[in-house]
Amino acid sequence: MSDEHLFISDCHLDAGRPEITRALVEFLQTRAREARYLYILGDLFEVWLGDDDPADDHNTVIESLRHLADSCKVFFIAGNRDFLLGEKFAYKVGMILLEEPLILQLDQSRVVLIHGDSLCSDDHDYQVFRAMVRNPEWKSGFLARPLQERRKIAAQLRDDSARAMHQKSGEIMDVNAIAVADCFDENNADVIIHGHTHRPAVHRNDASLQRIVLGDWNPGPSYLSWSRASGFKLTDARV
Ligand code: MN
Numbered sequence: 001m002s003d004e005h006l007f008i009s010d011c012h013l014d015a016g017r018p019e020i021t022r023a024l025v026e027f028l029q030t031r032a033r034e035a036r037y038l039y040i041l042g043d044l045f046e047v048w049l050g051d052d053d054p055a056d057d058h059n060t061v062i063e064s065l066r067h068l069a070d071s072c073k074v075f076f077i078a079g080n081r082d083f084l085l086g087e088k089f090a091y092k093v094g095m096i097l098l099e100e101p102l103i104l105q106l107d108q109s110r111v112v113l114i115h116g117d118s119l120c121s122d123d124h125d126y127q128v129f130r131a132m133v134r135n136p137e138w139k140s141g142f143l144a145r146p147l148q149e150r151r152k153i154a155a156q157l158r159d160d161s162a163r164a165m166h167q168k169s170g171e172i173m174d175v176n177a178i179a180v181a182d183c184f185d186e187n188n189a190d191v192i193i194h195g196h197t198h199r200p201a202v203h204r205n206d207a208s209l210q211r212i213v214l215g216d217w218n219p220g221p222s223y224l225s226w227s228r229a230s231g232f233k234l235t236d237a238r239v
Pocket of ligand 1: 197
């Protein structure tokens with residue numbers, strides 16, 4: 001049996017970009033079926049307002065995930081876009097919902113999996129916002145509102161964030177070196193795997209530490225694989 005682990009993130013699925021949905025469905029129906037485990041490290045959806053949203057735009061992905069779960073264990077860690085994805089939806093598609101940081105032991109390497117937004121500590125406004133919306137009380141209060149109202153609030157938040165991002169430099173929106181060093185230390189990790197920044201790369205912090213950044217799917221499929229025989233391999237047209 002395959003021991004392959006696959007890692008993806010940042011598909012940002014949205015009805016406005018059907019080509020990404022098609023690429024992901026194709027991936028779930030073909031490449032992912034060779035693997036034993038699939039880890040989705042957040043921002044699978046561009047927006048997720050609660051599991052009571054019918055999410056009809058995502059039917060093909062839901063169907064493909066459900067089908068894949070028969071042969072491959074699928075894990076999900078939330079991103080900053082889909083942190084309201086809950087147990088109900090996860091159960092429906094056969095995914096196991098996990099909290100970050102998730103620690104994996106792959107042979108000799110201790111690997112930490114996170115979405116990546118927590119590493120962008122130079123973006124103070126965003127970190128304040130993150131602390132607010134990740135608070136369980138805020139989440140349950142928001143989810144108790146009618147769906148229509150949630151849609152309105154989310155659209156407003158997106159506008160605000162788009163305006164703010166326009167004014168922020170690329171450096172502010174990338175990871176902070178100290179936050180990365182702390183993440184290695186606190187988790188006693190050899191490898192960090194994350195997405196969020198849409199800057200796919202394999203960074204070697206020193207001889208033994210690696211930070212692997214998953215890409216978004218805007219220019220096409222982007223995924224990381226690991227198997228005992230081949231180690232890590234990042235597949236992305238930009239790398
Ligand atoms: Mn993100």
